[in-house]
Amino acid sequence: MSQQPLATRLRTARFGPRGTTRSRTASGRPPWMERPHWYGQGAKAVALIVLTVIVLYPFVLAVGTSLASREELNANGGYVLLPKHPTLEAYRVILSGGVVTQAAVVSIFITLIGTALSLACTVMIAYGTSRPGTVLGKPILLMVLGTFLFAPGIIPTYLAVQQFKLLDTYASLILPVLLNAFNIVVVRSFFQSIPEELYDAARIDGAGEVTVLFRIVLPLSKAVLAVVGLFYAVGYWNSFFNAVLYLNDSGKFPIQVILRSYVLNGQSINAQAMGVHAIPPATSLQMAVLIIAIVPIFCVYPFLQKFFVKGVLTGAIKG
Amino acid sequence: MADAPVSSVRSPVPQPRDPDDADSPAGKKRAQGRIRQPLRYRLKRDKALLLFCLPGVLYFVLFFYLPLAGNVIAFQDYQPFLGFKQSPFVGLANFTALLAEPEFWSAVSNTLQITAIQLLLYFPAPIALALLLNSLISEKIKRFIQTIVYLPHFLSWVVVVAMFKQVLGGAGSVTTLLMEHGVNIGNVMTDPGTFKLLITAQAIWKDCGWGTIIFLASIASIDMGQYESAAMDGAGWLRRIWHITLPGIRPVILMLLILRLGDILSVGFEQIILQRDAVGKDAAEVMDTYVYYHGVIDGDWGMSTAAGLMKGVIGFALILAANKLAHRFGEQGVYR
Numbered sequence: 001m002s003q004q005p006l007a008t009r010l011r012t013a014r015f016g017p018r019g020t021t022r023s024r025t026a027s028g029r030p031p032w033m034e035r036p037h038w039y040g041q042g043a044k045a046v047a048l049i050v051l052t053v054i055v056l057y058p059f060v061l062a063v064g065t066s067l068a069s070r071e072e073l074n075a076n077g078g079y080v081l082l083p084k085h086p087t088l089e090a091y092r093v094i095l096s097g098g099v100v101t102q103a104a105v106v107s108i109f110i111t112l113i114g115t116a117l118s119l120a121c122t123v124m125i126a127y128g129t130s131r132p133g134t135v136l137g138k139p140i141l142l143m144v145l146g147t148f149l150f151a152p153g154i155i156p157t158y159l160a161v162q163q164f165k166l167l168d169t170y171a172s173l174i175l176p177v178l179l180n181a182f183n184i185v186v187v188r189s190f191f192q193s194i195p196e197e198l199y200d201a202a203r204i205d206g207a208g209e210v211t212v213l214f215r216i217v218l219p220l221s222k223a224v225l226a227v228v229g230l231f232y233a234v235g236y237w238n239s240f241f242n243a244v245l246y247l248n249d250s251g252k253f254p255i256q257v258i259l260r261s262y263v264l265n266g267q268s269i270n271a272q273a274m275g276v277h278a279i280p281p282a283t284s285l286q287m288a289v290l291i292i293a294i295v296p297i298f299c300v301y302p303f304l305q306k307f308f309v310k311g312v313l314t315g316a317i318k319g
Numbered sequence: 320m321a322d323a324p325v326s327s328v329r330s331p332v333p334q335p336r337d338p339d340d341a342d343s344p345a346g347k348k349r350a351q352g353r354i355r356q357p358l359r360y361r362l363k364r365d366k367a368l369l370l371f372c373l374p375g376v377l378y379f380v381l382f383f384y385l386p387l388a389g390n391v392i393a394f395q396d397y398q399p400f401l402g403f404k405q406s407p408f409v410g411l412a413n414f415t416a417l418l419a420e421p422e423f424w425s426a427v428s429n430t431l432q433i434t435a436i437q438l439l440l441y442f443p444a445p446i447a448l449a450l451l452l453n454s455l456i457s458e459k460i461k462r463f464i465q466t467i468v469y470l471p472h473f474l475s476w477v478v479v480v481a482m483f484k485q486v487l488g489g490a491g492s493v494t495t496l497l498m499e500h501g502v503n504i505g506n507v508m509t510d511p512g513t514f515k516l517l518i519t520a521q522a523i524w525k526d527c528g529w530g531t532i533i534f535l536a537s538i539a540s541i542d543m544g545q546y547e548s549a550a551m552d553g554a555g556w557l558r559r560i561w562h563i564t565l566p567g568i569r570p571v572i573l574m575l576l577i578l579r580l581g582d583i584l585s586v587g588f589e590q591i592i593l594q595r596d597a598v599g600k601d602a603a604e605v606m607d608t609y610v611y612y613h614g615v616i617d618g619d620w621g622m623s624t625a626a627g628l629m630k631g632v633i634g635f636a637l638i639l640a641a642n643k644l645a646h647r648f649g650e651q652g653v654y655r
Contacts, residue, residue, distance in 0.1 A: 028456050028457065028458070029456050030543070030546075030547070032546070032547045032550040032551065033546075033550065034550070034555075034556070044451070044454070044455075047451060048451075048460070048464055051448075051464070051467075051468065052464065052467055054524070055467050055468060055470065055471060055524070055528070056467065057486070058482035058483075058485065058486055059482075061485060061486065061492055062482065062485060065485070077490075077495045077499075078490045078491075078492065078495060079485060079491070079492040079495070081492075120374075121374045121375050121378065122375070124371040124372065124373075124374060124375060125371065125372045125374070125375030125376070127368070127371055128368040128369065128370075128371035128372035128375075129372060131365075131368055134365045134368050134369075135358065135361040135362055135364075135365045135369070136362075136365075136369060136372075137365075137368075140372050140375075140376060143376065143379055143384075144375070144379065146384075147379065147383055149635065150387060150631060150635065151631055152383060152384075152386035152387040152389065152390065153386070153390060153610070153624065153627035153628060153630075153631060154607070154610055154611055154614065154615070154627060155392075155610060155614040155615070155620060155623050155624045155627055156386035156387070156389035156390055156392070156624060156627075157382065157386045158614070158615055159386070159389055159392070159403075159620070160381070160382065160385055160386045160389060161382075163402075164381070175378075175382065176382050178378050178382070179375055179378050179379070184375070208367060209367035209368055209371070210367060213371075234473050237475075238473075238474070238475030238476075238477075238478075239475075240475055240476065240477050240589060240593075241588070241589050241592065244592075245611075245615065256475050256477045256478075257477075259477050259478070259481060260477050260481075260593060263477075263481040263484065264477070264480060264481060264484065264593060264594075264597070265596075286481075287485070290478060290481050290482070290485075293475070293477070293478055294474065294478055297473050297474060301470060301473060304473065305466055305469065
């Protein structure tokens with residue numbers, strides 16, 4: 001890589017260079033930097049506003065449309081940015097039983113179980129390979145790192161899942177993507193950064209590996225575990241292709257697959273599938289499904305945002 | 320590089336620990352001249368740690384290395400009811416059949432075109448955005464923009480494509496708006512002619528912001544003194560970017576280019592499979608979707624595995640070659 005370890009570089013990225021107490025003007029601009037021209041500042045401001053709008057516009061549009069009434073949608077030609085008379089009818093319909101509710105429950109279930117399993121196995125193998133001098137530690141680590149270099153390919157993986165009789169089971173959405181080498185490396189290098197004295201002290205007091213892991217290591221690793229867990233959770237919630245690949249029974253489909261059939265493939269949302277009689281306009285329903293598929297991401301995003309630079313990236317490069 | 324930052328954190332005074340603590344530099348010294356304990360003793364001593372590794376090891380064996388070995392069916396006339404133990408070996412027949420297939424070549428050509436477009440348009444985007452973000456003096460504004468542009472990275476491709484559809488689809492909001500003002504852009508989402516640009520635009524919308532992280536980190540490591548001296552010597556902001564910032568992040572740019580080169584034959588599988596049917600396979604079939612449709616859907620296991628294997632091997636070879644090339648030019652590359 002380059003001159004400094006990335007950990008230092010990232011710290012510098014967040015907190016500024018260490019030890020340099022450079023005099024800055026009130027605005028934070030270094031004194032040697034020329035005063036900005038109004039047109040330069042203006043161009044920057046325009047660029048940033050355009051950027052923000054491009055990113056946020058689809059979200060606002062989806063929320064607006066999902067809340068709009070039929071009259072308003074018709075008057076506006078299909079989509080509404082800011083509905084004047086918002087109604088939760090669309091959400092009431094899709095969440096009152098039926099296909100979408102079922103899919104949301106499946107997704108929540110897969111995400112919770114999957115994340116718990118992934119996190120547990122990640123912590124275990126990361127801890128098992130993090131102690132220096134462990135017999136077989138190096139080969140196991142190499143085995144993990146090897147996954148960066150090759151990929152088995154779609155067909156052999158599919159055939160393996162088939163051989164293990166996992167087709168059409170919920171397990172096929174979890175087991176084939178249980179672990180991620182990057183996450184293991186992140187957790188492992190965090191474990192290694194814990195001062196060795198702590199391990200020694202615990203061992204002198206007679207603690208076994210299990211006690212050390214649960215009483216010493218895990219309480220110190222809350223932040224990194226939160227990040228890695230959130231990454232796994234986002235992965236499970238967003239997973240779409242594995243469901244298409246391994247599942248036949250549409251009753252087991254997670255929310256992303258349902259979203260695809262309703263919004264992308266234009267499958268009409270009929271009243272029967274929803275379990276109600278009179279239904280809101282199709283666009284509102286589609287956007288409501290879309291929002292349902294995004295809400296969990298929005299809920300965890302602030303935590304991800306807070307942690308990811310600090311926890312994940314700094315840990316990763318040291319490994 | 321692996322243990323250097325860690326060992327400085329550990330005890331400055333080497334404590335007598337496990338006799339065969341050969342991993343840390345200090346341990347290496349101590350291990351010399353000592354007799355290593357017999358394997359049986361060590362296995363027993365590390366039993367707990369090995370048990371910790373067991374589920375993970377099982378996972379990697381069952382869902383990674385076993386399927387990796389399963390690539391042998393690329394050399395077989397694989398029949399599902401015979402399994403890979405009894406299916407007859409056919410040598411390179413799958414590969415020759417594959418290379419004679421026009422659809423395969425169409426998939427290769429689409430893949431390479433998409434890669435080329437993405438290298439040209441998608442690759443520089445995060446660098447440009449990182450330069451813009453870096454130029455912001457106000458930390459508050461910077462953080463605010465970062466929070467917004469990182470967000471789309473965490474959405475699934477289904478959501479991203481659905482969002483593009485509501486904005487740019489045939490009845491999309493922007494399409495309708497433009498139509499009212501007399502501009503007809505048609506249905507961008509189903510137009511084979513512009514499909515490759517469309518998926519590049521989607522990739523930029525989703526991951527451009529996220530991609531800035533590594534560049535911002537790299538820019539932050541550049542010594543501010545260089546900028547100061549350059550400014551003293553009369554270099555304007557453009558010259559400072561050109562002569563200081565860009566050369567400063569060159570190793571990272573090269574590293575990412577090398578990694579991208581290894582992925583030259585994989586271009587957004589989920590993203591494309593979601594839109595392949597709407598656009599038609601002439602424009603949207605890429606190597607991954609070819610493998611999926613010919614293998615899992617049509618049951619042509621041997622040939623599609625051959626295609627997948629070929630893709631993997633070419634990617635691996637390209638990484639090695641690019642890394643070598645980087646060394647030739649005196650750069651660090653990804654590994655030594």
